[in-house]
Amino acid sequence: MSRLEGKVIVLTGAAGGIGSLVAARLQTLGAHVTGVDRARCPDCNDHIVADLADPQDLAQLAERLTVFPVDILVNVAGLQYFGPFEDQPANALRTGYLVNLVAPATLISAVLPAMRRGGSGQIVNIGSVMGSVHYPFFAAYSSAKAGLRGLSEALRREVQADGIAVTHIAPRAVRTAFNTAAINRFMTMTGMRADEPGFVADQIVKAIVDRRKDVSIGALEAFFMRLNGLFPRLVDVGLAGQAKQARRLFLP
Structure with a gap:
């Protein structure tokens, strides 16, 4: 029997290119998946239509989740901006x-009390390599994912003594309509590598099943994440060429 058999999972971004694939895979493992998105999610058992960018929708969703039996919360929904910060x-x-930071934090806060009382649960946050290696022309997205x-x-x-697992997954670029x-x-x-959505969905589901703490997708990206933490000025030099190429797309 799968560890996820009978688990109630709330998944944001469930109608998206990655979220829909994750939802379908979780269902095959016996989980009951409630999708959250602005559109209905055909790959979920049921869904809640909500716009995480709307403070009123977010507040109503959070209130609903306080009494919703959530075993696992998966924050997939995200927005990305590429261009000059100004x-x-x-x-926008x-x-x-x-969407990238306040919504996940708000929903985590809503489900956490019940998880603490039950002595179990899992929070899964889909971040980005850019949350550790902060890319020029992705400043807002990088800083939100760093948060x-x-x-x-x-x-x-904070919650490890309560039997609650927190999983953070950092994908690199993915070939979806997100781009x-x-x-x-x-x-x-720049020759940047992008993964197929199905591969990324597989990695996310595996991390959920295994209750992993931190997962970085891509060996080279994981190396640069560690390098940036130790020697950020060295990474400045390494990214200078990519920054110059990005400037050509936007600036004279």
Whole structure:
């Protein structure tokens, strides 16, 4: 029997390119998956239609989850902006931080009391390599994902005595509609590798089943994450070429 048999899982971003694949895989392992997204999720057992960028929707969802029997919360939903930081409109900047950081934190806060009382549970946060290796022209996204990584680590230390696992997964680039035409051009220019969504979904599900703490997808990316933590100025030099290429897409 799968460890996930009969588990109630709430999955944000469930209608997206990665979320839908994760939802389908979790169901095959016997989990009951409730998807959260702005659209209905055909790969889930049931769904909650909500816009995580809308503070009212987010508050209502959080209130609903306080009385919802959640065994595992999986925060997949995300937004990505690529371009000069100053060109990002203020409302888009707020939306990015809401979806990438505030929403996961809010939903975690909603489900945590019941998990503590039950002495079990799992929080799964889908971050990014860019949360550790902070890329130029992805400044808002990188900083939000850095916050999510910090939240995951601090929370893990806080709840480990309560039987609750906290899993943080850092994918590299993925071939989904998440990528704009500019991002695709940038990846081509720099030779950046992008994984297939199915591969990433498999890694996420495996990390959930194994209750892993930290998972970085890509050996080279994991190396640069460690290197950036130890020698960030060295990584500055290494990324200078990619920053120059990105500038060509946006700046004279």
